[in-house]
Amino acid sequence: MLTQPKLIRSFLFVPGNKPTWIEKAIESKADALILDLEDSVPPAQKIEAREIVRTKLEWLAEQKQRVWVRINRSAHLYDFDDILAIVSPAVEGIVISKPCGPEDIHTVASMLAEAEFRAGVPIGHTQIIPLLETARSLQLAYEIAQHERVPAIVGATAKNADVARALKTVWSLEGRETQYLKSRVVMAARAAGKLPIGGVWQQIRDLDGLQVSSANDRQLGMSGELVLHPSNVEIVNRTYSPTEEEVAFYQGMVDALDKAQAEGRASCVYDGEHIDIAHVKTAREIIELSLSLNH
Numbered sequence: 001m002l003t004q005p006k007l008i009r010s011f012l013f014v015p016g017n018k019p020t021w022i023e024k025a026i027e028s029k030a031d032a033l034i035l036d037l038e039d040s041v042p043p044a045q046k047i048e049a050r051e052i053v054r055t056k057l058e059w060l061a062e063q064k065q066r067v068w069v070r071i072n073r074s075a076h077l078y079d080f081d082d083i084l085a086i087v088s089p090a091v092e093g094i095v096i097s098k099p100c101g102p103e104d105i106h107t108v109a110s111m112l113a114e115a116e117f118r119a120g121v122p123i124g125h126t127q128i129i130p131l132l133e134t135a136r137s138l139q140l141a142y143e144i145a146q147h148e149r150v151p152a153i154v155g156a157t158a159k160n161a162d163v164a165r166a167l168k169t170v171w172s173l174e175g176r177e178t179q180y181l182k183s184r185v186v187m188a189a190r191a192a193g194k195l196p197i198g199g200v201w202q203q204i205r206d207l208d209g210l211q212v213s214s215a216n217d218r219q220l221g222m223s224g225e226l227v228l229h230p231s232n233v234e235i236v237n238r239t240y241s242p243t244e245e246e247v248a249f250y251q252g253m254v255d256a257l258d259k260a261q262a263e264g265r266a267s268c269v270y271d272g273e274h275i276d277i278a279h280v281k282t283a284r285e286i287i288e289l290s291l292s293l294n295h
Contacts, residue, residue: 005151005195007292008032009224009240010233011068015040016049022056025065028230029237032066034095037082038073046072054085061090068129070095078108080115087115093127093151098162100136102143109149127151129197133162138181141188152195155185156226158202173209175216186221199225204232214239242290250283 012030014022016037025033035056041049053069060067071082071094078096086094096108105128112126128147131154132138138155145153157163157178159171169177182198189196198217201210210232217225218239227236242250253270257280260268267276 005193007223007289008066008152008195008197010227010236011197011199011224012227012230012233013040013070016053016069017041017045019052019056022052022060025230026060026063028233030227030230030233031224031237032068032092033060034068034070034226036070037079038070038097050082050085057086057088057090066092068093068095070097073097078104078111080111083108083111083115084118087112087119087121087126089121089125091126093129093149095129095131095154097131098133098137099130099144100134101140102147105130105144105147105150109147112149124149129154131156131162132185133166135166138163138167138184141185142191145188145192145194150192150194152197152223153185153189154197154199154226155182155222156198156200157182158200161200161202173212175213179220182217182220182222190221195223196221197224197226198222199236200228201225201232202228204229207232207235210235211239241293242286247287247290250286253283254280254287 008031010030011032011034012025012028013034013036014025016035022035035053037046037049037053057067067090069086069091072079074080083094094112096104099105108128112128113123116123116125128149129152130137130144130150132141132144137144141153144150157175163181164171167181171177186196201213203209214225214236224240225236227233249271253275256268256270257275257277267274
């Protein structure tokens, strides 16, 4: 089954051991939630969190909330008990941390197929989004993105977190130290026909910093990003959505070329710029994106 990526601008993490937080998270208007069974859950509460998440899935589906679950790694595999608990029609997919390479994706895909078979869920329903947090996974980003269960890959660069430790980078607001790796993730994802996801902003109360960071990721070609707090969702959604002014500009571009073509010309000058069919293709994509977000 070939994965067709569905846009995700904002991907909000919610600790799986916090049932009231899960319920309130839908108010954030995040495109998708990641119910977390991994780093945000204390070891002693892992089993409890798994059950909480399992019991919330049907309710979230009734609210038409897109849901993903980040599972744990076990000693030698990803946690099969996590997978068995959450695979259902209500779960769009799983998020996995620190894959070493494409072989981990193939292994998890086999585990998912077994869980889907046991649960009576169509084989291939559950997608996989890998967090590329190891040097090897970043090097093999394209190979990872090619898997049919993978709709997106994540090149997130939180301050002092796994990627920084793996690559020994030193964080800056401007993100110069991570431009290459993020661009590599964008190129790998786009080449495979998948979505590149960026982020993640840890200084959750610094909304001005978030705006700068999100704008930088968007400029590099990211289609969305991971979010750690509901208060950050609105800024991220806005960053990855065309503004009314942009839509009006690009609609004007389409109209200008339509007029030129009606007059027998293949190009024209619009707002001081030379444009032709290539520019209008971009314009139409942005207009279509805006329409899809408003319906």
